Amino acid sequence: MSSSESPFQINVPEEKLTTLHAKLELATFPDELEDAGWKYGPPLADIKRLTERWRNEYDWRKHEKELNQELPMFTRDIDVDGFGTLNIHYVHKKSEVVDAIPLLFCHGWPGSFLEVGKILPLLTASSPEHPSFHVVALSLPGFGFSEAPHTQGFALNQYSEVSHKLMLALGYNEYVTQGGDWGSIITRRMASVYGVKHHKAWHTNFPVAEPPSWKSPLSFLSFLLTPWSAEEKAGIERTSWFRSKGYGYFAEQSTQPQTLGYSLADTPVGLIAWIYEKLVLWTDNYQWSDDEVLTWISLYWFSRAGPAASLRIYFELAGDCEDLGPSPTIPMGVSYFPQELIVLPAAWLRRLNKVVFESHHKTGGHFAAIEQPEELVRDVRKMFAKESPAFAIVPGRSGYT
């Protein structure tokens, strides 16, 4: 289990930048219907502008340097049953508070380790007012600078295993987690498999809840009779939008990921469009700068396994998604952001999970750690604060001096 940790600095080979530039020089664009706006996909003007910036003004080396400076990164080998050893890339920053709570931050798609950037200094900050955390943010296998699996069937249990083993390898025998998107699904599985012994509590901004079924007559009845609040109605509308209009990428990625993969591997313009569309539609009016967008997309373009590999999680976990398994029993914290993609009545979640912390925000979307870093950290701090139900849930690591 213990293997050595190697410090890691992003250093994309010059040849990759040259190839990218050569492709961008040859970029060709479709036409656009009159007044299309965002109706059919990202507007032509946006994609042209981003392509031009990436080709010309955007300075990858500058952003690469900033990432290397701001995020202490490492790699280490993690052995996965049946899949051999995968070299995993991760951010690891310890708080000055010795007994800080070990916290694993788990991203999703099209996210990355980058999403921990804003919350990292906040989570690790020391204060008598709130708990502190030692933070680990891995790149999931096939994302960022982690190696991807080479054989088929790397599914939910495997992603969960990698994450858990990483924490153990870092000496965090007991830990908590924060995750959204696939990170929520993965940390939920960790909670079932490794909770209570190792995984002590989990927080998510992407709660997956099941509606009460007719099999549970009393709650189904209350479900039918309870008038929904304005927030709940809005949440259901948002969820309906996602399931009927925002689902295309999911349908393709979960059935023919490689078909799409050929595109994302060959055309940086295609990659911009595929990801930028989500960065805008899934957030709550977040004011992306072009360089923010391009850094995000560059991480996919320059990723160790290439952008096609990251799509496979949808295919491999399709079966898991149909049956996520029983709800975990360890304490759960949840933060509701109104422009998240799936927003279901909080009562449904409380019914089947041990929800000890809950917050409802007025703004924010799917990428909460980027859009609302202070609010998210405040929530996580509250969940583990003195007098809170999950205080000192990791024995000897209360997060306070």
Added chain:
Amino acid sequence: MSSETPFRINIPDEKLATLRAKLELATFPDELQDAGWKYGPPLTDMKRLTERWKNGYDWRKHEKELNQELPMFTRDIHVDGYGALNIHYVHKKSKTVDAIPLLFSHGWPGSFLEVKGMLPLLTASSPEHPSFHVVALSLPGFGFSEGPHKPGFALDQYAEVAHKLMLALGYNEYVTQGGDWGFLITRRMASLYGGKHHKAWHTNFPMADPPTWKSPLSFLSYLLTPWSAEEKAGVERTTWYRTKSSGYFVEQSTFPQTLAYGFTDSPVSLLAWFYEKLVIWTDDYKWTDDEVLTWISIYWFSRAGPGAAHRIYFELHGDFYDLGRTGYPTIPMGASYFPKELILLPSAWLRKLNNVVFESHHKSGGHFAAYERPQELVQDVRKMFAKGGPAFAIVPGRSGYA
């Protein structure tokens, strides 16, 4: 209505140069061990096809062949609310003067190319079978037809273009053959123009609504009738299509422009997306690399660009899922069932709701029937309109016989 202009495909050298430059820079993903076709087209196929396209495939040779085999034209067709669109089409008359005017409509990812195998057979003269004057249009946004420039170009508009083209060619009364979107478009033509102009329609992509509880007797018989082996296989194929091979449909009907950026910038991107369908939607058809590349080159070099054609999914999305909304046509219908079609429903459902006068069930063939099985498909169409056949001489004065 307006003049007809002969058309020859003549892609500018500059476009060929750009294609080659992009192919030179092609970069590929890795592949999982023993992936086969499970996740998408295999890497070896994609690399081989890309290499051939870059080096070895001779577009000019195939361009010349198309120009020689397919008499092509363009003409402006005015579409209410959309102005004039310049439409590209194949038009070949039979030597039989009173041949039946037939419009062939392709779908996606098809094209006018799909008529190639059937054209000499449909137009051939013989006392044994009827002959046809054939028109095969490129739908707006496909092939060398102009694409609409404004949103909302939907089923009625595609039907209008096809209908007006037939009228413009002097075919006041006509029949149609179509699959994929061609099915839906000719179906709409049948409702809008049927009886008066559109006299009968044949499809290899028959779709019908299942009997509902609202129609208790047929619903009951639906529940009680044991399905045949063919029907069971059809339901399996349909289930596979709906659950495993419909990702493209959801994306194209919600965010077509997002895809358009990739298709327009990367020929490899287009190749993967299309080649996957050419293989898994056909019945073990032995594509040559050059066949595949010609098919995809037509999209790459299309007049509206490779990002335009699939907007049809967005604009017609509602129409696809609600056949009943526009009612069922009453004109005579012919249906050919091929076992590797994508949606295969019990033929009883079709017969219940349509005026089915001809039906055939094949033992082989898939989604691109005109391309895979031109002889079989032509045989079916001939039978439908033959002397003694159910739709004989349905176009007055144009029986298709000398």
